[in-house]
Amino acid sequence: MTLIYQSTRDEKNRVTASKAILQGLAADGGLFTPLSVPKLNLNFDQLQHASYQEVAKLILSAFLDDFTEEELDYCITSAYDAKFDTPAIAPLVKLKGQYHLELFHGSTIAFKDMALSILPYLLTTAAKKQGVDNKIVILTATSGDTGKAAMAGFADVPGTEIIVFYPKGGVSKIQELQMTTQKGSNTHVIAIEGNFDDAQTRVKEMFNNPNLRQELLEHHMQFSSANSMNIGRLVPQIVYYVYAYAQLVKTGEIKAGEAINVAVPTGNFGNILAAYYAYQIGLPIGKLICASNENKVLTDFFESGIYDKKRDFRVTTSPSMDILVSSNLERLLFHLLGNDAAATKSLMDNLAKQGEYSLAKVNQSIFDLFAAGFATEDETAAEIKRLYDLSGYIEDPHTAVASAVYQTYAERSGDQRPAVIVSTASPYKFPRVAVEAVTGKDAADDFAAVGELHTLSGVDIPQAVAGLEKADVRHKRVVAVKAMQEAVENCLGLS
Numbered sequence: 192m193t194l195i196y197q198s199t200r201d202e203k204n205r206v207t208a209s210k211a212i213l214q215g216l217a218a219d220g221g222l223f224t225p226l227s228v229p230k231l232n233l234n235f236d237q238l239q240h241a242s243y244q245e246v247a248k249l250i251l252s253a254f255l256d257d258f259t260e261e262e263l264d265y266c267i268t269s270a271y272d273a274k275f276d277t278p279a280i281a282p283l284v285k286l287k288g289q290y291h292l293e294l295f296h297g298s299t300i301a302f303k304d305m306a307l308s309i310l311p312y313l314l315t316t317a318a319k320k321q322g323v324d325n326k327i328v329i330l331t332a333t334s335g336d337t338g339k340a341a342m343a344g345f346a347d348v349p350g351t352e353i354i355v356f357y358p359k360g361g362v363s364k365i366q367e368l369q370m371t372t373q374k375g376s377n378t379h380v381i382a383i384e385g386n387f388d389d390a391q392t393r394v395k396e397m398f399n400n401p402n403l404r405q406e407l408l409e410h411h412m413q414f415s416s417a418n419s420m421n422i423g424r425l426v427p428q429i430v431y432y433v434y435a436y437a438q439l440v441k442t443g444e445i446k447a448g449e450a451i452n453v454a455v456p457t458g459n460f461g462n463i464l465a466a467y468y469a470y471q472i473g474l475p476i477g478k479l480i481c482a483s484n485e486n487k488v489l490t491d492f493f494e495s496g497i498y499d500k501k502r503d504f505r506v507t508t509s510p511s512m513d514i515l516v517s518s519n520l521e522r523l524l525f526h527l528l529g530n531d532a533a534a535t536k537s538l539m540d541n542l543a544k545q546g547e548y549s550l551a552k553v554n555q556s557i558f559d560l561f562a563a564g565f566a567t568e569d570e571t572a573a574e575i576k577r578l579y580d581l582s583g584y585i586e587d588p589h590t591a592v593a594s595a596v597y598q599t600y601a602e603r604s605g606d607q608r609p610a611v612i613v614s615t616a617s618p619y620k621f622p623r624v625a626v627e628a629v630t631g632k633d634a635a636d637d638f639a640a641v642g643e644l645h646t647l648s649g650v651d652i653p654q655a656v657a658g659l660e661k662a663d664v665r666h667k668r669v670v671a672v673k674a675m676q677e678a679v680e681n682c683l684g685l686s
């Protein structure tokens with residue numbers, strides 16, 4: 192049986208996995224979502240001995256079931272190789288009272304690498320399967336990490352072109368340099384005079400603009416998305432939850448079958464949604480703890496059932512979570528509404544027109560799986576310091592949001608189940624924030640902070656940061672939000 196991916200906004204729009212990956216977003220504006228989740232027999236007596244690649248094979252063959260075994264082997268071995276600085280790919284680190292699942296050992300030292308190192312292979316394989324020979328144009332809005340990770344994955348991949356928009360002033364110095372120094376003749380990086388939501392909204396509009404699609408087709412090109420709306424991003428993220436659980440069993444921290452909690456620093460809701468699917472296939476998860484920074488639209492949603500984006504956008508020290516419209520929540524919403532596309536569409540229309548929607552009736556058992564909370568800027572810095580004093584380990588600010596929210600959750604609920612804190616970035620990506628939180632003193636700049644971070648933590652400076660200061664800046668363009676489409680046409684030689 193082939194798994195069906197349906198648009199969250201139109202029950203007639205149904206495709207297989209490879210078509211969903213190729214299209215990225217559904218043309219009706221919805222997101223392709225699995226209608227049923229394969230139940231897997233997760234045997235941890237065996238899985239505890241499996242490599243990351245072997246766990247990936249298990250999960251990907253269940254969800255991407257119109258790919259052949261050979262195709263998946265090719266994608267998995269091409270993605271999860273020596274680009275990662277540890278053969279474990281996603282190591283689990285034990286600290287006092289919590290486990291950190293480090294998802295930052297790939298080429299851009301943030302968790303986006305986990306999915307974006309495999310997406311180019313899934314996408315070009317899907318295109319070949321579908322007999323498509325148009326050039327694939329990847330259009331991406333980034334709050335900092337996706338853009339770089341996507342470019343690292345797609346740079347010089349034949350038959351692809353990649354255009355990345357990021358909010359000028361909305362990303363860290365290191366993040367910006369990582370992007371603007373990107374090599375590859377098919378890469379384009381453009382800063383916009385606006386925030387991440389502006390960038391994401393415009394990118395969605397361009398995807399759904401029939402005239403622009405037609406113009407591309409006439410030039411033998413078509414859009415696809417590397418944003419977390421693409422199920423080719425989502426599915427590879429399920430893997431590390433299963434892998435982490437297997438490591439806990441292997442080291443004797445838990446017995447197979449025992450429930451664990453996971454705390455996820457959340458922005459676009461992709462990472463935590465993958466954890467939800469891991470739960471659905473049978474992974475013993477107690478609570479999915481959705482952690483936000485001061486842009487706490489999701490905390491309010493899980494508390495009240497009302498999603499309200501009409502609020503001030505805050506620029507925080509965890510910029511990859513500075514989001515007011517959390518795209519992947521639409522998929523959870525679809526499931527909460529009993530996979531009802533008409534009902535989902537109506538709420539999403541409300542969000543677009545009135546800036547909010549309110550849940551009337553939902554699947555309560557899904558809703559109750561989630562616990563949500565937020566950490567203020569001060570609480571986040573205090574958590575970095577607390578953990579450092581306790582264990583000598585330094586978290587990046589995104590991870591610290593999750594770890595702070597988890598601490599509060601555990602205290603208030605008394606829930607003692609073992610907890611995995613999903614660690615989404617290396618502190619070297621946000622060195623100033625990390626160092627200032629630990630020392631209480633201002634660092635001169637990002638690069639001075641890198642040295643200091645090394646002294647404090649003893650962790651080697653990753654390849655992705657060393658050498659960045661002197662690298663060539665290749666991309667210098669800044670455009671107004673309303674000039675984004677013109678910039679795309681320009682990059683592709685259409686105008």
Ligand SMILES: *Cc1c(COP(=O)(O)O)cnc(C)c1O
Nearest residue numbers: 336458459460461462511615616
């Ligand atoms: C993207 C990102 C997040 C948020 O993940 P979502 O899947 O968008 O919820 C958290 N932390 C870091 C470092 C990120 O890059």
